[in-house]
Structure formats: C-alpha cells, structure tokens
Amino acid sequence: MRIGVLTGGGDCPGLNAVIRAVVRKGVTAYGHEFVGFRDGWKGPLEGLTKPLGIAEVRGILPRGGTILGSSRTNPFKIEGGVEKIKANLAEQGVDALVAIGGEDTLGVATKLHDLGVKVVGVPKTIDNDLNGTDYTFGFDTAVNIAMEAIDRLHTTAESHHRTLVVEVMGRHAGWIALHAGLAGGANVILLPERQFDVEQVATYVTKRFQVEYAPIVVVAEGAQPLDGQMVLHNQELDSFGHVRLGGIGQWLAEQLEEKTGKEARTVVLGHIQRGGTPTAFDRVLSTRFGLQAIDAVHEGDFGKMVALKGTDVVRIPLIEGTGELKTVPIERYEEAEVFFGN
Amino acid sequence: MRIGVLTGGGDCPGLNAVIRAVVRKGVTAYGHEFVGFRDGWKGPLEGLTKPLGIAEVRGILPRGGTILGSSRTNPFKIEGGVEKIKANLAEQGVDALVAIGGEDTLGVATKLHDLGVKVVGVPKTIDNDLNGTDYTFGFDTAVNIAMEAIDRLHTTAESHHRTLVVEVMGRHAGWIALHAGLAGGANVILLPERQFDVEQVATYVTKRFQVEYAPIVVVAEGAQPLDGQMVLHNQELDSFGHVRLGGIGQWLAEQLEEKTGKEARTVVLGHIQRGGTPTAFDRVLSTRFGLQAIDAVHEGDFGKMVALKGTDVVRIPLIEGTGELKTVPIERYEEAEVFFGN
Amino acid sequence: MRIGVLTGGGDCPGLNAVIRAVVRKGVTAYGHEFVGFRDGWKGPLEGLTKPLGIAEVRGILPRGGTILGSSRTNPFKIEGGVEKIKANLAEQGVDALVAIGGEDTLGVATKLHDLGVKVVGVPKTIDNDLNGTDYTFGFDTAVNIAMEAIDRLHTTAESHHRTLVVEVMGRHAGWIALHAGLAGGANVILLPERQFDVEQVATYVTKRFQVEYAPIVVVAEGAQPLDGQMVLHNQELDSFGHVRLGGIGQWLAEQLEEKTGKEARTVVLGHIQRGGTPTAFDRVLSTRFGLQAIDAVHEGDFGKMVALKGTDVVRIPLIEGTGELKTVPIERYEEAEVFFGN
Amino acid sequence: MRIGVLTGGGDCPGLNAVIRAVVRKGVTAYGHEFVGFRDGWKGPLEGLTKPLGIAEVRGILPRGGTILGSSRTNPFKIEGGVEKIKANLAEQGVDALVAIGGEDTLGVATKLHDLGVKVVGVPKTIDNDLNGTDYTFGFDTAVNIAMEAIDRLHTTAESHHRTLVVEVMGRHAGWIALHAGLAGGANVILLPERQFDVEQVATYVTKRFQVEYAPIVVVAEGAQPLDGQMVLHNQELDSFGHVRLGGIGQWLAEQLEEKTGKEARTVVLGHIQRGGTPTAFDRVLSTRFGLQAIDAVHEGDFGKMVALKGTDVVRIPLIEGTGELKTVPIERYEEAEVFFGN
Structure with a gap:
C-alpha cells in the first residue's frame, strides 16, 4: 500500500510526532510505503511531494512545526480542485491519505471521503476546540x-x-x-x-x-x-x-x-x-494518534478520525469532529471564578 | 465548619495547589475555617498543627512539595492511634478532614471513615498507579x-x-x-x-x-x-x-x-x-481536585475521594481508589513496542 | 551598624539575590542590622520601611522581582527631597545605604554621596548598558x-x-x-x-x-x-x-x-x-555583587559601586558607572553580520 | 584553502555551535572548503571523514553533542600515529585543522603543531578547568x-x-x-x-x-x-x-x-x-570562539587557541591552555562559605 500524508492549517507542536508514528509503524509493522504532500491540501492539488520514509522521520519527535509544511489551501474553493487531487493521487500511486489538521483540513477530508478518496483524519488544533476528542495535541x-x-x-x-x-x-x-x-x-x-x-x-x-x-x-x-x-x-x-x-x-x-x-x-x-518542542503529554498523545491512524488505514477503516476518550485513543466518524466548535462549558468557567479578585 | 487538611506519603508536585484550592474555595465561597495538620497522619496523631488560611496559601500554587510536611506514619500501626486521632480532632474542634495522599494515606482515611471520622480523600501518586482515576497529579x-x-x-x-x-x-x-x-x-x-x-x-x-x-x-x-x-x-x-x-x-x-x-x-x-514546580496539567488537575474535595466536604458527602474521568472531576467511594494497583495494561506496552530497536 | 537597602527602576531577575546576600553576610559575618526601604527612593523619601533580616530573605534567591518593591521616584525632582531623605535615615537610625538600581537610581546615589550620605551602589539593568561592569545581572x-x-x-x-x-x-x-x-x-x-x-x-x-x-x-x-x-x-x-x-x-x-x-x-x-527566576549566571553574579557590597559598607568604602571585571567582582567609583551608556561596539555588530541572510 | 575540523573528548553543549560558526564564516566570508573528521583524533588517524559545508551545519546551533562524533583516541599512544595523520591530511588535501577539545585533545594539537601540522585550537571542557580562558562553553x-x-x-x-x-x-x-x-x-x-x-x-x-x-x-x-x-x-x-x-x-x-x-x-x-541544548551564554561564547578560530586559520596564525578574556575573544598560544588545571581559588570558596549551615 502507498500512503500519502499531509498537514494543514496553523502549525502545532506534535505534528511531526504524528508523522513519525504513522511512518514508523506503517513501514516497520505493515510494510507500507509513504509519500509526503507539501503544504496541506496544496500538495495533492499541485502535485508537490516530498520523500517520506524511516530516514526522513528520524529525530523529528521533539521538533515543533511540520517537516511537510502547511497552508490553508482549500481545494473546494478552487475550480477543478477535487479532480486535480484525484489525478495527482493516481499519478503518485497513492491508495490512501492520512490528513492531519483542524476543522478546515478535516472538513475537506470529510468531503473528499464522500467523493471516494480513502482518507483517515488526525485532529489538530492548539485551541482544543475540536469536537469528538477530549484533547488535541499542541494544546x-x-x-x-x-x-x-x-x-x-x-x-x-x-x-x-x-x-x-x-x-x-x-x-x-x-x-x-x-x-x-x-x-x-x-x-x-x-x-x-x-x-x-x-x-x-x-x-x-x-x-x-x-x-x-x-x-x-x-x-x-x-x-x-x-x-x-x-x-x-x-x-x-x-x-x-x-x-x-x-x-x-x-x-x-x-x-x-x-x-x-x-x-x-x-x-x-x-x-x-504554537512553536517549539512539544510537552510529554503532547508527544505521547500525537504518537498514539499516529499509531491509531495507521492502524485504521491498514484495516481499511476510512472516513474516520482518531480521538482521545479518557485514556483511550479511539476512532470516530470524521463528521463528528468537524461539526460545531467545542467551547468552554459555563460550569468550567464558574468553577474558576472562585479565584477571581482574590 | 472547621476542616483539617493533611498530606501524606512521598511529596509530589501539585500538593500545594490542592491545599490552596481547598482553602480558597472553603473560605471564600463557604465561609469555613481550616487547620493544617503537619506531616501526614502524624499531625492528627500527635496534635501537630499549623495555621491554614488565605494568607498561608498565597503564592504556593507553583511551588512543589507541601507546606504541611509529610510522613509515612500509619496510626493503625500505633497502639491507641485511632483514639488519639479522634481526641485530637475533637480538641481542635475539627468537623471534617481532607486527606491528600496515596494508597497508604487513603487506606487510613478509608478505615477512619468506617470508624466515624468525616473524611474526603484526594488521590496522590507520582507513579499514576492509583485505581479509580484516569490520572493523578504529579505524574x-x-x-x-x-x-x-x-x-x-x-x-x-x-x-x-x-x-x-x-x-x-x-x-x-x-x-x-x-x-x-x-x-x-x-x-x-x-x-x-x-x-x-x-x-x-x-x-x-x-x-x-x-x-x-x-x-x-x-x-x-x-x-x-x-x-x-x-x-x-x-x-x-x-x-x-x-x-x-x-x-x-x-x-x-x-x-x-x-x-x-x-x-x-x-x-x-x-x-x-518528584520535586519542583508542577506542569500546567498538574496545576489544573490538582486545583480542580481541591475544588471538588471542598465541595464534597461542604455537602457532607464523606467517605469519597475525587477522581478524574475523561475531562470531568467526579467523586467515587474511597475504597475504589485503594484496592488493587493500576498497572500498565499489556496492550499499552505492545503499542509502544513498534519503536523498539529502530 | 544599621544599614538600609533599596531597589529602584525596572525590576530585574537577581534583585532578590542581591538583597539576600547583603543581609545574610551582613548579619552572619558582621553582626549588622538591616531595614528595607520600599519602592526605590520613594522609601527613604517618605519613610516607607519593611523589616529585613535573615527570616525575610529565606527562599528569595530563585524569585524574580524584588521583595522591597520598586519605583522611579527621583528625590532631586521633589522639593526638599534630599532633606526628607536625610531626616528619615536619621529617624530610622540608618548609618549607610545599599542602593541597587540602574543609571537613575545610581545617579541619585552618587549625588547623595556627594551630599554626605554613606552609600554603596549595586548596578542593575536588564539592558546591560551600564558602564564600568562587564555584565549586569538580569541580562x-x-x-x-x-x-x-x-x-x-x-x-x-x-x-x-x-x-x-x-x-x-x-x-x-x-x-x-x-x-x-x-x-x-x-x-x-x-x-x-x-x-x-x-x-x-x-x-x-x-x-x-x-x-x-x-x-x-x-x-x-x-x-x-x-x-x-x-x-x-x-x-x-x-x-x-x-x-x-x-x-x-x-x-x-x-x-x-x-x-x-x-x-x-x-x-x-x-x-x-524581565520577570521570573534568574539563570545561574545571574544568581551567581547578583550574589557576588551583594557580598562585595556589604564588604564595602563594612569597610566604610562608600561612594563606590560593585562591578564585574573578567571573573572578578571589584569596586569602582559610583560616578564611573553612571556616566555614558555602554552601547554595542560596531565590531561586535560586524562580527554577527556574517550570519545575516544565510 | 581546505580545512579539517574535529571534536575530541567528552561531549559538551556548544560543540555544534563552534562547528557551525567556523564553517559559516569560512565559506561565506573567505571561500574556504571544509572536511569533517569523525570521532576526534581517530578521524585523521584512520582517515574517517564526513562532508562538512553550509548544508551540514544548518539547524545545529541549538543541538547538544557533536555532529562529528568524538573519542579519546590519542595518536601519540599509537605506533606511527603521527605519520598516519600527516598522510591522511595530505590525502584529503587538508591545509589546516581546527581542533575543538579539552586538555587531551589540545595537548595532541600542541604536539602536532610542533611537528609542522597547521592547527588552531578551541578550548572545551564542561568542568571549566582549562587555563588561559575565563570560561569554556558547556560550563x-x-x-x-x-x-x-x-x-x-x-x-x-x-x-x-x-x-x-x-x-x-x-x-x-x-x-x-x-x-x-x-x-x-x-x-x-x-x-x-x-x-x-x-x-x-x-x-x-x-x-x-x-x-x-x-x-x-x-x-x-x-x-x-x-x-x-x-x-x-x-x-x-x-x-x-x-x-x-x-x-x-x-x-x-x-x-x-x-x-x-x-x-x-x-x-x-x-x-x-553534559547533554542537550546550550544556554544563550554558551551559544554566544561557542559561536564567537568559532568565528575567532576561523579568522586565525585564515590569517595563518597557527599554534594558537581562542580564549575569553573579560568580554573579548582573543588568541593565546596553545601551550598556555594545556598546562596546569584551573582550579577554584581558595578565596572564591571562602566567599561562598558565609552561606553554609544557614
């Protein structure tokens, strides 16, 4: 199997840890091949790729940012965008995609999955406001x-x-x-x-x-x-x-x-x-997200995103993570108010 | 209401944050009074106390260790230990206790509760091996x-x-x-x-x-x-x-x-x-534990310990946290093995 | 001997370490007494004091800021300012002053020394732009x-x-x-x-x-x-x-x-x-500055400020530190230019 | 000019910063070429090299350790060691060496220089015990x-x-x-x-x-x-x-x-x-050491080592740095004793 990986939206500590876990387990445990797409959805849209194997992911676990680059490009806002993506995926011989990103990036992933692209999502937002997961890495x-x-x-x-x-x-x-x-x-x-x-x-x-x-x-x-x-x-x-x-x-x-x-x-x-080396919590979470994402790809369980529930990393439908924003409940705010002004 | 607070077992970043939250909310929101017992169960056993009010908890949130001191004293291993504790609590006019500690400290709390002492527990272990809670602070x-x-x-x-x-x-x-x-x-x-x-x-x-x-x-x-x-x-x-x-x-x-x-x-x-300033995760968790513990005391909900479940801080029976150890499940270990030797 | 201590100007990591070293050595080695003046020159001007002994300086070495408070008050810009300072020093029974601060604070110290006040200066500027010393703490x-x-x-x-x-x-x-x-x-x-x-x-x-x-x-x-x-x-x-x-x-x-x-x-x-705990370099430098300052006071060597020259902490006339600014020499800038644009 | 670079002895934060500064200035300002020797003196002894240019030194400033590897190999303890080094330098077309290391590494450099090898030394010891320089990086x-x-x-x-x-x-x-x-x-x-x-x-x-x-x-x-x-x-x-x-x-x-x-x-x-990213002091010092070392090489000023004197980076004869150890003077120890037991 040949799998494409991309990162979209604002950078976030832990992106590289996800990429590393996906590639390390994909190659070592399952024998898959990988190709990196540069700069979010711009990569598959314009056919911008980067080699991605064990050698490329060495030493990136503690590094902030993303070795694949990022952008906010949305192929659905570009004429013929989806067709270009499909053509480029075919040309690269890519069977499936791992898309790592926030609401926008995963929103595109959801729509592409509906159009037949095999994709698994990994939620990312420094703001922790994505639904469906207890926490996102970077936060x-x-x-x-x-x-x-x-x-x-x-x-x-x-x-x-x-x-x-x-x-x-x-x-x-x-x-x-x-x-x-x-x-x-x-x-x-x-x-x-x-x-x-x-x-x-x-x-x-x-x-x-x-x-x-x-x-x-x-x-x-x-x-x-x-x-x-x-x-x-x-x-x-x-x-x-x-x-x-x-x-x-x-x-x-x-x-x-x-x-x-x-x-x-x-x-x-x-x-x-948003820059720099991730904390231990974020390195463990992003590593576990990456391992779960490649398992999903390997098992053909597409249209899903990975998520944290308690101490478990699970899979949920992509659509569940990209609906409405997860804001702070009023009771959490009131819990904090006891410290105000004291 | 007059409430005693103690910390037992090995020190752990976040102990002071629990103490601060208990006292700040107890005084500000509920009008309770507090007394600190020194050095774990040794404090109520020997009547060793320390003033504990808003002034004493100022500035301690970021500090490791415990302002109350700690010990591994177990009153059940000392002749007449329980009676001495009851006598000292009565002499101090203490209506209820908040006991912050690990398996040993909470084990004592459980037994004392069975013997009529009003106590709420806050779980503490750097090793994260206490049952009933997703995580403990300090870990x-x-x-x-x-x-x-x-x-x-x-x-x-x-x-x-x-x-x-x-x-x-x-x-x-x-x-x-x-x-x-x-x-x-x-x-x-x-x-x-x-x-x-x-x-x-x-x-x-x-x-x-x-x-x-x-x-x-x-x-x-x-x-x-x-x-x-x-x-x-x-x-x-x-x-x-x-x-x-x-x-x-x-x-x-x-x-x-x-x-x-x-x-x-x-x-x-x-x-x-185990020393030094706590991380943000531990400061938030220990603060929320403290707030929940004082709520339990205020509501008269004794014999309970606070616990983290997902993103919620809840109360569970003390006995649930002090039974068997929470060890690493084999599947979590195998998840990590993909990185071994590579 | 009874010695006053004050800190003036913007806060700077290491101020507390200076205060601690002055007091610890002054009390322990020489048997002096201390009084803290609050908020820079405002303290002796308005007679605002704070107890300052071994107990007050415990635990302050790693803490940023200044336990004495600071201000930019300049007694020479206030009518009768110098007289008020002299009167307050006399009333407090203060024999000598340790003034910790930057160009403004030490400028006042210099003038007061000319007017008969016994003062030793400790240079402080986060910007490292004071003459006469290789480095200032906080930088x-x-x-x-x-x-x-x-x-x-x-x-x-x-x-x-x-x-x-x-x-x-x-x-x-x-x-x-x-x-x-x-x-x-x-x-x-x-x-x-x-x-x-x-x-x-x-x-x-x-x-x-x-x-x-x-x-x-x-x-x-x-x-x-x-x-x-x-x-x-x-x-x-x-x-x-x-x-x-x-x-x-x-x-x-x-x-x-x-x-x-x-x-x-x-x-x-x-x-x-400018906030927070000082680095090791700054803690060592400010501690050594404090030790040298109290030695100068003890020896009656007034009108001096302490300074770093190579690895030695020495004393120089106050006037040498408060003349012109120490800016970056052009050759140090050109040394760095080799990295520009590469 | 073609210049060899090596690092010997225990690793020390700042080694990579020296290498980077030497190469960046050597290539950019002077047009020199570089070759890296692996693992200290073992590299020129056994002809173990590594490409070393602008690309290789990108991103290494904040990284601890040394990209060239290190060892404690001493060519003077190996039969024919010096001849092998001369032969390998000739074969690699190397005109001069920058040797970064402690007493042992610079001791070898000193002897080789006496035997006609063109070498400039950069002092390195985490223990700060090398003579001739106020501080060494890593300390x-x-x-x-x-x-x-x-x-x-x-x-x-x-x-x-x-x-x-x-x-x-x-x-x-x-x-x-x-x-x-x-x-x-x-x-x-x-x-x-x-x-x-x-x-x-x-x-x-x-x-x-x-x-x-x-x-x-x-x-x-x-x-x-x-x-x-x-x-x-x-x-x-x-x-x-x-x-x-x-x-x-x-x-x-x-x-x-x-x-x-x-x-x-x-x-x-x-x-x-001794591991991990260097502090700012060490990054600046090691960068300035590297810049001064490549200047010395460029000017043909061999047999020297770079050194910090006050705020200046200067050159001194290699022999001055590798004589006796710089230990703590008794007066620096006594200065600290005022804090003992208090």
Whole structure:
C-alpha cells in the first residue's frame, strides 16, 4: 500500500510526532510505503511531494512545526480542485491519505471521503476546540508556555504594583485562557464564551491591590466586553487589514489603568504559544494518534478520525469532529471564578 | 465548619495547589475555617498543627512539595492511634478532614471513615498507579522531567556511540517509564509489569547502532529480568539496607556493555522527578481536585475521594481508589513496542 | 551598624539575590542590622520601611522581582527631597545605604554621596548598558528568555514559509538583541546603535527563503530605519501616550511583507523578558555583587559601586558607572553580520 | 584553502555551535572548503571523514553533542600515529585543522603543531578547568541544569525533613559545584580543591534543621573527606572497574544520616549535565570562539587557541591552555562559605 500524508492549517507542536508514528509503524509493522504532500491540501492539488520514509522521520519527535509544511489551501474553493487531487493521487500511486489538521483540513477530508478518496483524519488544533476528542495535541504545550509567561509576570506585577494583562490565543474558544489562567494563578480570566463587564474586572483588580498583591488578568484574544463598552476601541486593524497585535489586551489595559488608577501593561504572547518542542503529554498523545491512524488505514477503516476518550485513543466518524466548535462549558468557567479578585 | 487538611506519603508536585484550592474555595465561597495538620497522619496523631488560611496559601500554587510536611506514619500501626486521632480532632474542634495522599494515606482515611471520622480523600501518586482515576497529579510533571533528561541524553549517546540506560521511578507500575520513554523517543522501554529478556534488549541495542544511531534504554526501577538472568546482581543494598541507587539500571548497563561490545552508561533520575514546580496539567488537575474535595466536604458527602474521568472531576467511594494497583495494561506496552530497536 | 537597602527602576531577575546576600553576610559575618526601604527612593523619601533580616530573605534567591518593591521616584525632582531623605535615615537610625538600581537610581546615589550620605551602589539593568561592569545581572536571564522564544518561532516560520520579526528590549543599547539573535540563530539583527536600511533587510529575507528556510529577524525596540524610510510609521502612541506595543516590530513586519511578497508576523516579547527566576549566571553574579557590597559598607568604602571585571567582582567609583551608556561596539555588530541572510 | 575540523573528548553543549560558526564564516566570508573528521583524533588517524559545508551545519546551533562524533583516541599512544595523520591530511588535501577539545585533545594539537601540522585550537571542557580562558562553553549549561535540579530538590527536602546530597561533575576542579551550589542556595558545597571534614558538614546540616529548613549539600564527584574519615568507603568499583555511580554522594548521605539522625538521600546528576541544548551564554561564547578560530586559520596564525578574556575573544598560544588545571581559588570558596549551615 502507498500512503500519502499531509498537514494543514496553523502549525502545532506534535505534528511531526504524528508523522513519525504513522511512518514508523506503517513501514516497520505493515510494510507500507509513504509519500509526503507539501503544504496541506496544496500538495495533492499541485502535485508537490516530498520523500517520506524511516530516514526522513528520524529525530523529528521533539521538533515543533511540520517537516511537510502547511497552508490553508482549500481545494473546494478552487475550480477543478477535487479532480486535480484525484489525478495527482493516481499519478503518485497513492491508495490512501492520512490528513492531519483542524476543522478546515478535516472538513475537506470529510468531503473528499464522500467523493471516494480513502482518507483517515488526525485532529489538530492548539485551541482544543475540536469536537469528538477530549484533547488535541499542541494544546498542552501552548498552556504550559502561557503559564510560564504568567509565572514570570507575577514578580514584575508585584514589584511595580501594576496590573498585567496577558493576551493568549483563542478566537472562538477560551480553553488556553482558562487552563493557563488556572495554572498561572490569574486573578481574572476572560473568555470568548462570555462577554465581560469591564467595570467588574476593574473591581476585581482593585480588590487584589487591597490585599497587597498585584493582579494578572488573562484574556483570550477573542474575548469581548459587554455590548456598548468598547466605544473607544476602534481602528485596531493594521495597514494590511490584520487584527493589530494587542487588540483586546491593549484596550483592556488602558481601561483598567483609567478605572483603577494603577499602571497597567499588556503582554501579547502570540506565536510563541504554537512553536517549539512539544510537552510529554503532547508527544505521547500525537504518537498514539499516529499509531491509531495507521492502524485504521491498514484495516481499511476510512472516513474516520482518531480521538482521545479518557485514556483511550479511539476512532470516530470524521463528521463528528468537524461539526460545531467545542467551547468552554459555563460550569468550567464558574468553577474558576472562585479565584477571581482574590 | 472547621476542616483539617493533611498530606501524606512521598511529596509530589501539585500538593500545594490542592491545599490552596481547598482553602480558597472553603473560605471564600463557604465561609469555613481550616487547620493544617503537619506531616501526614502524624499531625492528627500527635496534635501537630499549623495555621491554614488565605494568607498561608498565597503564592504556593507553583511551588512543589507541601507546606504541611509529610510522613509515612500509619496510626493503625500505633497502639491507641485511632483514639488519639479522634481526641485530637475533637480538641481542635475539627468537623471534617481532607486527606491528600496515596494508597497508604487513603487506606487510613478509608478505615477512619468506617470508624466515624468525616473524611474526603484526594488521590496522590507520582507513579499514576492509583485505581479509580484516569490520572493523578504529579505524574505529568515527573514524565516531563524524565523526558527532558532523555532529550539531553540523546546527544551524548550519539556523540560517543554509547548506550545510555535511564532509570526512572516506578516500583510496581511502569507508567512513568512508558510515557517518558514514548515522549523521549527511547529505543527500549522496560516495565515492572513484564519481565524482560536481557538478550532481547541487547539485540535491540545492537540493531540501533547498525542504523548509526545510539540507543536510549528507559527502565523503571522496579523492572526485572527473566528469572535466572540476574545471577550477577547481588549485594545491591547499601549499609543502611536501602536499595542502592543505580540498582537495575546499573546492572543492565553492565550487561549491555558486555553483550554488545559498546560502552554503556547509566543515569538514575531519582528524586528530581518528584520535586519542583508542577506542569500546567498538574496545576489544573490538582486545583480542580481541591475544588471538588471542598465541595464534597461542604455537602457532607464523606467517605469519597475525587477522581478524574475523561475531562470531568467526579467523586467515587474511597475504597475504589485503594484496592488493587493500576498497572500498565499489556496492550499499552505492545503499542509502544513498534519503536523498539529502530 | 544599621544599614538600609533599596531597589529602584525596572525590576530585574537577581534583585532578590542581591538583597539576600547583603543581609545574610551582613548579619552572619558582621553582626549588622538591616531595614528595607520600599519602592526605590520613594522609601527613604517618605519613610516607607519593611523589616529585613535573615527570616525575610529565606527562599528569595530563585524569585524574580524584588521583595522591597520598586519605583522611579527621583528625590532631586521633589522639593526638599534630599532633606526628607536625610531626616528619615536619621529617624530610622540608618548609618549607610545599599542602593541597587540602574543609571537613575545610581545617579541619585552618587549625588547623595556627594551630599554626605554613606552609600554603596549595586548596578542593575536588564539592558546591560551600564558602564564600568562587564555584565549586569538580569541580562543573561533576558537573553535566555528571548532565545527560547526564537527557538520556538523557527519551527513556525519554517512550517508556514513566513518571516517572523521578534521585537526585544533595548531602547538605547542592542545587547539583548545581539546576544539573543546570535544565540537564536537569527537571520538579521537590528540594533539602536545603527540605523538599518529596510531594503537591505528585505534582501536578506528574500535570500533566506531562496535556501528553503524561513527568516527570523530580531529587532531591538529602539532600532530605527534610515532617515526617511519610516513615512508610514506614525500614530504609534496609544491613548495614554505610551509607545504602542509592536511599534518597530509591527512596522517592520508590514514593510517586509510588502517588499518580499511573503507573509510576515511580529512577536513582541515585552515584560516576559524581565520577570521570573534568574539563570545561574545571574544568581551567581547578583550574589557576588551583594557580598562585595556589604564588604564595602563594612569597610566604610562608600561612594563606590560593585562591578564585574573578567571573573572578578571589584569596586569602582559610583560616578564611573553612571556616566555614558555602554552601547554595542560596531565590531561586535560586524562580527554577527556574517550570519545575516544565510 | 581546505580545512579539517574535529571534536575530541567528552561531549559538551556548544560543540555544534563552534562547528557551525567556523564553517559559516569560512565559506561565506573567505571561500574556504571544509572536511569533517569523525570521532576526534581517530578521524585523521584512520582517515574517517564526513562532508562538512553550509548544508551540514544548518539547524545545529541549538543541538547538544557533536555532529562529528568524538573519542579519546590519542595518536601519540599509537605506533606511527603521527605519520598516519600527516598522510591522511595530505590525502584529503587538508591545509589546516581546527581542533575543538579539552586538555587531551589540545595537548595532541600542541604536539602536532610542533611537528609542522597547521592547527588552531578551541578550548572545551564542561568542568571549566582549562587555563588561559575565563570560561569554556558547556560550563554555563551544566551549571544551569544542576541548579534546576537543586531548585526541585529543595521542596522534597523541606516536605520530608530530609538532607539531600547532590553529586555533580568535577573530578579535579569544583567549578560546577561552586556555581550550582551558589545558584541553587545549597547549604554546604564540597569541592575537590579542599578536603572536607564530615563532622563539620554534619554540624552544618544539624544547624539547618534547627531553623526549620532542610539542607541541600552539593558535592563535586572528586571531593574527598579528610584523610582517615573514609574507612567505611570501600568496594565502590563496579564489576567493570568503573567508579560506581553515587560514590562520594552516596557515602556522604549515609554518613550524614548516621551522624545527624535525619534521613538523607542522594541524587547523582551524571550525564544529564553534559547533554542537550546550550544556554544563550554558551551559544554566544561557542559561536564567537568559532568565528575567532576561523579568522586565525585564515590569517595563518597557527599554534594558537581562542580564549575569553573579560568580554573579548582573543588568541593565546596553545601551550598556555594545556598546562596546569584551573582550579577554584581558595578565596572564591571562602566567599561562598558565609552561606553554609544557614
């Protein structure tokens, strides 16, 4: 059997560990051959390949990023895209695909499977917001990086009697903010799942200063204040139309400085949350995902994605992982609120 | 309500995070009072206490160890032990206990509960071998420390064409060895759950050198060779009757050096696996354990221990966690074997 | 003898280690007493004190920040400031001061010494730009934090074929950018000491993509393009008149995206560079600084600051450390240029 | 010009950074060609080579170990060794050598230079005991690893009221023990440079327990008790005649347990001190060493080794670095003693 492998979407620690596990077990246990497709769906679309065997996966387990490259190319948005993919897979003699990616990448995989392409999916998102799996790899690494940054910021906040606002990843789901905030001992945590009242946040901050400690506020990049509170928050797009770094965090720090009379500073963690070597949790999870994915391919169990349920790695229909987003349940947020302002 | 808190058994990253969560929620949300008992069951046995309030738990979230101290004292092995505990609890005006510890500590808690003491347990073991919970806190930290050590050892092994044997914790269960070995890209992993054939290990090691890479062998301290293979392995007790550091690891390295003709070295990670700041996973888990434990106490739901099931923190009868050990299932070990010798 | 200790200016890993060494040796070896002044020169100015003895300095060696708090208060800018300080020192029975801080704090110390206050200085700047000492503590920690961030960003840059611009601290001197850039394998390093040609930077970036690797550009926050190149770079002040996060880094990324046709992203490390536990280098240096400072006080050798020369910690006149800034010599920059664009 | 590069002796973080800097500048700035010799002096002795160009040094800056391999082979101990080396250099068309190593490797380089081989040396020793240079690369990394281990052990020592003895590298010089001990807040530091009195150590340990803290004792592997104190310390060689892991540390822990009546445990850090990614200090130092070495070669300035003096990288005669060992001066040890037992 000849199997293609690709990685799509934003990079994430653990991608290389998945690739390695797929190839190591595929070659050693089953005798399959592999071909790497470059840059997500762009690879099979344009016939961009890379050799992929035991030699290519040596030493990549601890490395962040993906040796195959990535992109956000969607073949369904390109005329004749699907036909090109089928033609290129045929030309490369590829019998089946392992597609590693997030909602978009797996969404394409789902549709291609319906059109007859043999594919197994491996879920990937640093934001931990994919349904059907308890956790995705990369998330634990991101949370640890954010926590270490928060640990560092505590001493600066105390020394200068300042509020420090830490903006972390999470446009639609607040998992990183919730876990990093809990782990870092944040005094307020703000998520996209619930609009926040900037007056209430200022009250928490003030209360914290009263006990002679300085507050850390962790805010997900997608968190929003109550309707009407952000009248001052405009022109936050840069000249390329991107959201400017320090969007919500910067705005919030300015508000808190004004409302509490204490200096406030912002730190935007940005891309350092998604690069670099994975944690042990993410290396084990991505390795087990890879082993389960190649087993599925070997057994001809296509249209599935692998998933973590408790301590087991199982297979579920691709469609289950790519429906609606897995956001933070309100009870998990309320569980954390006991620490706010204290 | 006045609640006693104690920590027993070997120290473990996350103990302080549990204590903090119990006290923060107990005081803030429920208005309870707390008293700390020092050094495990020795505290209530001998009436050794420590003030425990919001002030005492400030800043302890990231700190390893336990501010309450620990011991392996078992009141059931001391004459009149139970009566002394009951008397001291009464004297301190303690209505209920939160006992944080492993099999021994929770075993005592179970028996005391049967004798009328109101107690809630929080499971703790770095070895992850307690039944009833998917994971225990401290385990993730230990695995990451071991993985980082293995990462470092790879470059030494390669540079000197040597075998490196890494001995990790795990007397009865091989969870740390399995996860650290998978995460660190070990070439052989040896667990207490299955006796190993030293000839087979030597074959794996030789095979690895043939592909021009140097092998890392991860061995749990409790792993054993096949019956009859360890004739040379004697007098491994020091002058105090303790198992000498470098027991199985040292023996194995000597054997591999002899059988493969390649230099072999041992590293025994020892106590650095159990100290220091917890990972994010362990900080979140221990915090959630603490919150659930104080909820149980507040609701009068005694005789229970908290546990992780999937992503939920639940309560189970104390007895369920302290029965038999949770060892590594054979299928988890076989899953890892595909990487051996490659 | 009764000795006051204060820390001024921005916080910096190692401040607590200095305080601890001063107090430990002062009490143990010499039998002196100590009093802590809060928040830099604000402390003696307003008579804000804190107990400072062996108990207070236990466990603070590995902690970032300063247990004494800090501020940028300058008594020479306050009417009657010097008199108030003298009065408060007299009231506290303080015979001599150890002042730990950067150019501003030590500048005040110098002037107070001229006015008869017995003071010894300990140089502190994360930017490493104080004259008279080979290195200041905190710098090594900042460089390591920046390097680790750059290590992480490499994999993201490669995976997405993007330019990553990393903005590090350094308004007037580029030491952090130079060392972190060298250590992190940056492809271009930009310093305040030399205006850069944005066209040349774009050429380096393009060259790097041609060898199939993605570029990392490290830019000090105070680096500036050639005169006239920054026409687009305006309104970078926020509503509080602070320089907006992502000033030069954000501008440069936009320019590079436009000129090279490759996506570019910015990461602004900000305050995480100055918080948290110090590296071994900084803990040893700050401890030795503290020991030398208390020796100077004990010997009555006032008007001096401690300094590192090679491997020796020596004393130099305070005035030598607070004259002109120690910027990066042009030959050190040219030494690094061999790596640019490759 | 065609230049050979080799690395000898024990591996050390920063070796790859030296190789990279030599090759990058040699090719880019000067147009030289390179060949790698494998496994130290064994390479030129047996004609074992490896291609070495820009492609081979990509990505190796952060990697520990050495891509060229290492050995302790000494051509002067092999009949006809020097002639074989000369012949192999001639056959490979090699005009000059860059030899990176410690006392042994540079000792060979010195003798070969006297015999007409054009060679430049780069000093390397994790122990920091080479004369002529303020620091060697690898040392800072080793000290940080040891310090992080000590940080972790503090919490275990406190929680269990135990003495923890940490054995670190240093057979003949105690630099790692001194710096790691100072940085880690050890309560006693023991070096090879001064025999210790085990009774005095026990007194320090007891004193520490009296202030309610638990002691950490850092001992260099080459430290020795006073003559006559180690009567119990025998049979410490394993069946291969190697010094058994846990030699002095294990012995000391047993002694302290007996003399103080408090449990004591040993941790032997061993090989984890020398592997893995270098710190920023070591990456910058090794990069600057490499740049200076290739400059020396290019200028025909042979028989020299590079060295750090203050903040400058300079060249000194090879013979200066390989004479006597640089041990810890007694005044540096006494400087640290103020912290003992407190």
